[in-house]
Amino acid sequence: MSGTQQRRGWLAQRLSTMARWGQDPAPLSPATAALRPRTEGAEITISVCPYCAVGCSQRVFHRDGEILSIEGNPDSPINAGHLCPKGAATYQLHVNPHRITTVLHRSPFADRWEQRSLPWAMERVAQLIKETRDATFVERSRDGELLNQCTSIASLGGATLDNEENYLIKKLLCGGLGILPIENQARI
Helix, strand or coil: CCHHHHHHHHHHHHHHHHHHHHHCCCCCCHHHHCCCCCCCCCEEEEEECCCCCCCCEEEEEEECCEEEEEEECCCCCCCCCCCCHHHHCHHHHHCCCCCCCEEEECCCCCCCCEEEEHHHHHHHHHHHHHHHHHHHCEEECCCCCEEEEECCCCEECCCCCCHHHHHHHHHHHHHHCCECCEECCCCC
């Protein structure tokens, strides 16, 4: 048998073996077959990517209040399950160990910043809004016309708010608190 025939025989044998690998009815080992996806049994909430104005739909997998994964929604007519690099990294936006969980606060006339908790910051903002509104709320004009407004507080919203969130913010700030200068950058 010549060298060429030996090589052809060896190649035919390898190709035959490779063909059988693809036809094996149970190609997985028992350990691999026992593996389960980490999102199995998780609840799925449909959400919108927070980054730009396109409005790509995302599926948020969560269990017991913990986000397990965020991926593109294949049922969306906008992105058909695909996400840009920023959208694909949304999971890290939420569960990053370096995410800031405190605020920096500098008291009036202080020369350094102090770390405070988020609940403290929320309570402080609520106190300041109430104090300012109570001190500057105008119920009626000089002519007796009903105004119910507070023009000493303004709101500037961000681009990651969708129309529904902005609707609720507008209802709270304008209808509930009487705040008139409200602006946002919502595009979704």
